[in-house]
Amino acid sequence: MTHPTLVVLRKELVDAIRDRRAFALAMVYALLGPLFLVPILRATATSLNRRENAPVVVAMDGAANAPSLVGYLREHAIEVKPFAGDPFDAVKSGREDVVLIVTPEYASELRDGRAAVVRVVTDTSRSTAGPLLRRIARQIELYGRVIGQMRLLARGIDPHAASGLALEVDDVATPESSGAILLSGLPMFLLLAVFAGGAHVAIDVTAGERERGSMEPLFATPLTVRQLVLGKLGAVLVFSAATLLVSDVAFSLVIQLAPPPQIAGMRLELGPMAALRIFLGTAPLVLPVAALQLLVASRSKTVKEAQTATMLLLMIPMLPGVVLALSPVAATPLTMLVPSLAQAQLIMASLRGGTLDPAHLAIAFASTTALGVLLAFMATSRRAWERVVAAR
Amino acid sequence: MIRVGSIHKRFGDVVAVNDISFDARDGQVTALLGPNGAGKTTTLRILTGVMLPDRGAAVVDGVDTARSPSTARRKVGLLSDQRGLYTRLTTRENIRYFGHLHGQDGDALEARIEDLFALLDMKGIADRRVEGFSLGERLKVALARALVHDPSNVLLDEPTAGLDVMTTRALRGMVRRLREAGKCVIFSSHVMQEVDELCDRVVIVVAGRVAAEATPKALREATGSQSLEEAFVKLVGLGAKETKTA
Numbered sequence: 317m318t319h320p321t322l323v324v325l326r327k328e329l330v331d332a333i334r335d336r337r338a339f340a341l342a343m344v345y346a347l348l349g350p351l352f353l354v355p356i357l358r359a360t361a362t363s364l365n366r367r368e369n370a371p372v373v374v375a376m377d378g379a380a381n382a383p384s385l386v387g388y389l390r391e392h393a394i395e396v397k398p399f400a401g402d403p404f405d406a407v408k409s410g411r412e413d414v415v416l417i418v419t420p421e422y423a424s425e426l427r428d429g430r431a432a433v434v435r436v437v438t439d440t441s442r443s444t445a446g447p448l449l450r451r452i453a454r455q456i457e458l459y460g461r462v463i464g465q466m467r468l469l470a471r472g473i474d475p476h477a478a479s480g481l482a483l484e485v486d487d488v489a490t491p492e493s494s495g496a497i498l499l500s501g502l503p504m505f506l507l508l509a510v511f512a513g514g515a516h517v518a519i520d521v522t523a524g525e526r527e528r529g530s531m532e533p534l535f536a537t538p539l540t541v542r543q544l545v546l547g548k549l550g551a552v553l554v555f556s557a558a559t560l561l562v563s564d565v566a567f568s569l570v571i572q573l574a575p576p577p578q579i580a581g582m583r584l585e586l587g588p589m590a591a592l593r594i595f596l597g598t599a600p601l602v603l604p605v606a607a608l609q610l611l612v613a614s615r616s617k618t619v620k621e622a623q624t625a626t627m628l629l630l631m632i633p634m635l636p637g638v639v640l641a642l643s644p645v646a647a648t649p650l651t652m653l654v655p656s657l658a659q660a661q662l663i664m665a666s667l668r669g670g671t672l673d674p675a676h677l678a679i680a681f682a683s684t685t686a687l688g689v690l691l692a693f694m695a696t697s698r699r700a701w702e703r704v705v706a707a708r
Numbered sequence: 709m710i711r712v713g714s715i716h717k718r719f720g721d722v723v724a725v726n727d728i729s730f731d732a733r734d735g736q737v738t739a740l741l742g743p744n745g746a747g748k749t750t751t752l753r754i755l756t757g758v759m760l761p762d763r764g765a766a767v768v769d770g771v772d773t774a775r776s777p778s779t780a781r782r783k784v785g786l787l788s789d790q791r792g793l794y795t796r797l798t799t800r801e802n803i804r805y806f807g808h809l810h811g812q813d814g815d816a817l818e819a820r821i822e823d824l825f826a827l828l829d830m831k832g833i834a835d836r837r838v839e840g841f842s843l844g845e846r847l848k849v850a851l852a853r854a855l856v857h858d859p860s861n862v863l864l865d866e867p868t869a870g871l872d873v874m875t876t877r878a879l880r881g882m883v884r885r886l887r888e889a890g891k892c893v894i895f896s897s898h899v900m901q902e903v904d905e906l907c908d909r910v911v912i913v914v915a916g917r918v919a920a921e922a923t924p925k926a927l928r929e930a931t932g933s934q935s936l937e938e939a940f941v942k943l944v945g946l947g948a949k950e951t952k953t954a
Contacts, residue, residue: 323808327797529790533853536756536786537809539780575772705758 319668320539324547325554328521338516345512346559349505350566354574356501374452375399375406378418385418385434394452403437413445414438414452423570429467431460500640505659505696506563506598507633510605512560514552515626518609521548523622526704535705545696546608552606557599564595589665597662597672600681603688604655605629611695614704636660652679655687709734709892710755717750725761726749726916728789732894734860734908736873739889739903740896743944744911748896749789751913752863752943754893768861782810785859789866791850795839799830802838803853819854824852827885829878838917844875851882861892864900868899880906881921900937914947 318326333339351618371393379386379398386396396416401407405414417435425432434456465475524652525531534544568591575585584592609626616622636657645651647661658680665672710732717725725747732738742748753759754766767772773780779905793802800821807817825831828848833841838849847867856863864883866910868876883906886893897903903910904924912920912927920927924936933939 317812318808318810320809323805327794327801330801331794332798336816507924528720528792528795529788530789530792532753532756532758532790533786533792533806533850534809536781536784536788537806537811538728538811540778702759705753 321547321550324539325550326542327447328517328548328551328556332517332520332555335516335520340558341516342513342555343562346509346562347566348442348508349461349502349563350570353505354567355502358574371395372448372451374399374414374416374448375412376402376416376418377403378422379422381420381422382418382432382434383618385456385459389452389455392455394455407437410442413442413448415536416452424465446665446694450590482677483549500664501645503636503640503663504634504638505602505655506560506567506594507636507660508630508665509559509563510598510601511555511609511630511633514554514556514606515609515629517555517608518552518613519622519626521551522610522614522704523616523619527619531705535701541698542696546692549606549610549692549695552610553602556602556606560598561595561603564591567591585669586667590669592681593666593672594663597677597680598659600684600688601655601659604684604691607690607691607695608690611691614695616700632656633660640664647676649675649679652676653681653683655684658684709769710894711767712751712755713765713767714750715754715761715766717747717754723821723916724755727764728834728913728916728918729764730911730918730921732861733894734892735890736891736908737814737883737885737895737906739907739910740905740913741896741898741900741903741940742919748795748913751895752865752896755863756784763938783860785857785862787847787850787854787862787864787867789869791846791908793838793846793849793853796837798835798915799833799849799852800835800836802849803856806853807856812857820856820858821852824855825941826884828852843870844872847871847875847879851879859891862886863893864893864895866896866898868902876902890944898952900935900940904936910936911942912947914944917947919943919947924953 339343364475373395374389376386376396377399379396386427389396399415403412404416405418406412406415419433419435422432422434436449436453438449439448440449442611451685464478467510468475468478524535535541537544568586568588571586603644609702612625612629613622616625633656636659637652638659639645640660645657651661652658660673662676662680712728712730712732714724714727714729715725716727720838725932728747728751730738731736740748740751740828750759755768755773757773757780760774762780768780769783771783779903794805797805803821804817807813807821812820819929825834828851830848833845833849838846841849851867854864862879866878867883871879880902883893883895887908895907907924910920910922910927911918920930922930927939927943928934928936931939933942
């Protein structure tokens, strides 16, 4: 004979799967992140790339005076078009963002070993002018430095004498960890899947059961309250975990099949191992979430009230997700004590490509499971359910 | 056999049941009557062990419903006032679920379900989902579900409410059959003519107390009434007065 709790679990699963609309809604939550976040990442990456390396055209008055400068700029994806007229008028009226002016004296200044002047007319209050100016200014400065070094060499002086300091930057960010900044929206969507996946089941097996009037006959069967409610809790757990899994796998597939383009060394990767780590790291959260939803939904008088209450619970996955996206909090044993925040950080750590700290994993698992067991105990207490069954 | 011994139950400041005692014997249909809010539903809930009495005890076939609720519930079939079916499951699945919950399984359970389908003339709806069933069809499913474990005690909370003539007749036939099979049937209703015709004993509950307990005939005679309805109105009035003076 099947264990009574399994009888309840099986029936609740069949019932929930046949609830087409609720089932579809859970799937929507699971796929929300993969289908929206990843395309947004692609778009961001593409536009960043375009700004970095796309060829631009700049107007230059007197280009004929500096053929070598024009050649150098062209090599660095800055095309020069000849300009004639009033540069101030052209910039003020918005026809040009930047106008370069090379005077006829440019060639003689260079030849005489003086600083040849290149003037720039621009309006930095315009958003498109700033990035363009910075890019052009950097290339012109680099070109000027090359000329200066050649002059020093020609005079028998080590060019390094002209530099008092050399700044060297070592960036320890791996490509994965830089990509993870862009992916910081991902923990939020995965935690959302945990919360949203079982919510409709939690409501249906409690407030829904009462609204249908089937609660009383059910509690009049020989099962103990704990046996019954554990079966219901099991159904919520299955849906919550399945939604998490679907979301995780979908993220992994979408990122692997259509990887967002690299952004200056940033690589977004979520392979099978990282996806598995994310699932195992996040799965313990399913228990406290399901128990909390069951507790809240069973104390609600109607399905509507239960829906409102579980919607408020959705704030819980949002908070650590938003915090991590805005200002990353370092993962410490202390943050691992906080369910939901701990899982968000474990997901981030998995995305960064490193292995997870076993101590962190253990603390997160212990504290999350302890909370889950406590909530499950409260959710299945006989005393509380007597009121639930009786209330109309 | 159900014995209710001076049970009390209060919810906060509201006293729902204030000392109710009665016996319901095997092979008899016992009517539990009373105005709305008199404490009938609370009494039935204590009988199924869904609720615990604050004082007193309900005993089903010698088992205290508060001390051993699981054992007591095996001996009771409940048809609640809201039929409460799972609309996404078929008739058969609804009944089979409760069979499983009562510890039944396999061929014996399937055979029992087929018997109930034949008995209640519900072969046509056996494998349809319950969504959209008429009141009569819902009653049949709920009744089959209450009887699936062949309980020796059957609680029927307003079974005929909202039914058409044909289904009402089928239900009354079923109640008579249960009585003939020696079951203890408790029947709550607001239709006095039906109670007069069907029930062996009547327990009238007013404001959480038993106002009268006797056969329908004895109640009519004691109050000098032509009909049970008249007797009921008189007894409820008396019961309400007593509660006030007490």
